Every structure is written in structure tokens, then in C-alpha cells.
Amino acid sequence: MIAQGSNPLGGTSRKGKRNRFTAYLYILLALVLMVFDASGSRLPSVMRSYATDLIYPVLVFFERPVRALQDGLERVAGASDIYQENERLKSENVELRRWRLAAEQFMRENEQLHRMLKVPGREVPIAATARVIGIGGGAFQRNFLIGAGQVDGVRMHQPVVDDRGVVGRVQSTSRWTARVLLVTDINSRIPVLHSPSGAVAIAEGLNNDLLRLAFLPEGVQVKVGDLVVTSGHGGLFPANLPLAQVVEVSENTVLMKPTGLFNKIDHVRVLNYASLLNQGEPQGDGLKQEEEDG
Structure with missing residues (x-):
């Protein structure tokens, strides 16, 4: 309640x-x-x-x-x-x-x-490392100017490479500079090897961004992506330098793209391959002398 x-x-x-x-x-x-x-x-x-x-x-x-x-x-x-x-x-x-x-x-x-x-060892000595200071080109030639010349040990026909492969060869020199003929120039002819088969051929410049693989033996099977390297024949380029990669294969033509970065190239190395070739002569005489002594 x-x-x-x-x-x-x-x-x-x-x-x-x-x-x-x-x-x-x-x-x-x-x-x-x-x-x-x-x-x-x-x-x-x-x-x-x-x-x-x-x-x-x-x-x-x-x-x-x-x-x-x-x-x-x-x-x-x-x-x-x-x-x-x-x-x-x-x-x-x-x-x-x-x-x-x-x-x-x-x-x-x-x-x-x-x-x-x-x-002897086959490591190619470097004549000079140079900066690209001018790129030339037109309908009839493709080249560039580098900031190294005769005073730096640069000579005519020396190979020029970048980090990825062959760029070209020295076309002319002055005291302080040198002009490099690119592998894509129409006047460029380089003895090469088709790496997968070992077949010998010639890489020809086309005055554009590509190369043509010419004089390839019949029956050689070439595929897109195959690597082509220098053969060492002719005495201008050392053997086994990367040159180009196959990008197109047709019935009568094999086209390749250079491994070098031509559009972004800032520095190159000039190789003193001739000095390496000249070093081989005394080695041969020494071997002959050792055989006679034996």
C-alpha cells in the first residue's frame, strides 16, 4: 500500500x-x-x-x-x-x-x-670516355660529335660503345673532338654473328632507327628477339660485342634494332682495339721461340 x-x-x-x-x-x-x-x-x-x-x-x-x-x-x-x-x-x-x-x-x-x-686476355682497353656534345644526321648520314679527340688517344676507326652495346666507330678526329659514324648510317657495314646459330652475316645501316641483316647463309632460322653480335672479322670491332636484336623477319629481309640507346645517349666509350691486336704479335714470336727451345 x-x-x-x-x-x-x-x-x-x-x-x-x-x-x-x-x-x-x-x-x-x-x-x-x-x-x-x-x-x-x-x-x-x-x-x-x-x-x-x-x-x-x-x-x-x-x-x-x-x-x-x-x-x-x-x-x-x-x-x-x-x-x-x-x-x-x-x-x-x-x-x-x-x-x-x-x-x-x-x-x-x-x-x-x-x-x-x-x-693474352681479350679485355679491350678504353682509349677515352667522352660526353656526346652534338648529334648530327639527315638524309645521307647519321653521326654525332664527342668531347674527346687526338689528345685523349682517340683515333680513326676505333669502336665506340655505350653500356648496352656498339654505337658506331670514329669517322674523323680533331685535337679535342671526334665524329662518330653510327651503326645505323647507310655507309655502315659491320661483320656480325647471329648468336643462336653462329652464322656469319653483315649488319647494314638503313639511315633510320633499324639495321638490316644481310648476306645470311641459306637455311639459317632467325626469330624475333635473336641477338646479333660483332664477329671480330675485319679487325675494326672486337668479337662478341652486342650490336642489335631482331625485330622483324620477312621472306627476304631481317630487320634489327640496335642495342645502344641512341635517343638517350649521354656518354660513350672509345675502345683502343688496335693496341690489343698489336699485342698479339710478340706473343706469337714468344710461343715459337719456346717451341724451338723445347
Whole structure:
């Protein structure tokens, strides 16, 4: 039985009044801050700064476990990718070790043959490294000027290469500069080897960006992507320098793109191949003398 004068809802009513009062207070405070902000007062920004400083430790406290959780989820999500990448790297590592062993074996065999034949090393000395200072060209010639000349040891007909392969040969020299005839010039003829077959041919310039593979023996199978290198015949270019790659094969014509970057070339190396050829003569005499002494 409820006593007279008692109000069971009195507590709830008082709580509701407090909530309404708090809401009205916040609304009033927001209006005051808006008025101050509109008037240009610094009070709102100062209060925001203080509020940020107050809640910063709380944000840091909760940010650390959230960040740790995110990192853990990323690790779990990337575990499969890492496993696949690891397996791929293991496979590549095995293949590289196999190639390294094969290369070391070939190097040892090559050194043994050189010692048996008394043949000197075939590393071609560099006459000069030069900057390209001018590119010429037209309907009848393709060449460029380099900043190295006679004083630097540059001579006529010396091979000129970049990091990717043969660029051309020295056409003329002055004291400080030299003009290089590009392999794409119509006057350029270079003895070459078709690498996959070992067939001897001639690379002819066409006065455009391509070369033609001429005088190729009948029956040689040529495919797009085949590499063509210098043969060493003629005494101007060392053997096995990359020259061009086959880009088109038709019934009567094989076209190639030079490996050298003619459009982006900044520096080239001039090779002193003649000095290497001249070094071979005394070696032959020495071998003959040793045979006679034996």
C-alpha cells in the first residue's frame, strides 16, 4: 500500500529535470562559443586547445593498442604473400647458384685454354670516355660529335660503345673532338654473328632507327628477339660485342634494332682495339721461340 503524499516517480522526475538542465547548459555554452567565434575572439580556439591537451593522453592510451591490433592484422593478412615471395626467392636462389657454378666452370676452362695456347686476355682497353656534345644526321648520314679527340688517344676507326652495346666507330678526329659514324648510317657495314646459330652475316645501316641483316647463309632460322653480335672479322670491332636484336623477319629481309640507346645517349666509350691486336704479335714470336727451345 502506497503511503499518502508519496510519489514513486519523484526520483525519475528529478533526474529528468537534471538532464534537461544539463542539455540547456550545453546548448547555451555552444551558443556563447559561437557568438565569441563570430566576433573574432580567441576564446573558442583557446578552449579547443585546452580540450585537445586534456584528451591527448587518452587518445595516446587508446591509440597504441589499436595500432598494435592493426599491425597484427596486417601481418596475418600478408603472411601468405610473404610465404609465396619467400618460395619464389628460394627457387631463384637455387637457379642462380646453378648458373654461378656453370659460369665458374666455364671461366676455369677458359683460363686453362688461354694458358695452353699462350693467348693474352681479350679485355679491350678504353682509349677515352667522352660526353656526346652534338648529334648530327639527315638524309645521307647519321653521326654525332664527342668531347674527346687526338689528345685523349682517340683515333680513326676505333669502336665506340655505350653500356648496352656498339654505337658506331670514329669517322674523323680533331685535337679535342671526334665524329662518330653510327651503326645505323647507310655507309655502315659491320661483320656480325647471329648468336643462336653462329652464322656469319653483315649488319647494314638503313639511315633510320633499324639495321638490316644481310648476306645470311641459306637455311639459317632467325626469330624475333635473336641477338646479333660483332664477329671480330675485319679487325675494326672486337668479337662478341652486342650490336642489335631482331625485330622483324620477312621472306627476304631481317630487320634489327640496335642495342645502344641512341635517343638517350649521354656518354660513350672509345675502345683502343688496335693496341690489343698489336699485342698479339710478340706473343706469337714468344710461343715459337719456346717451341724451338723445347
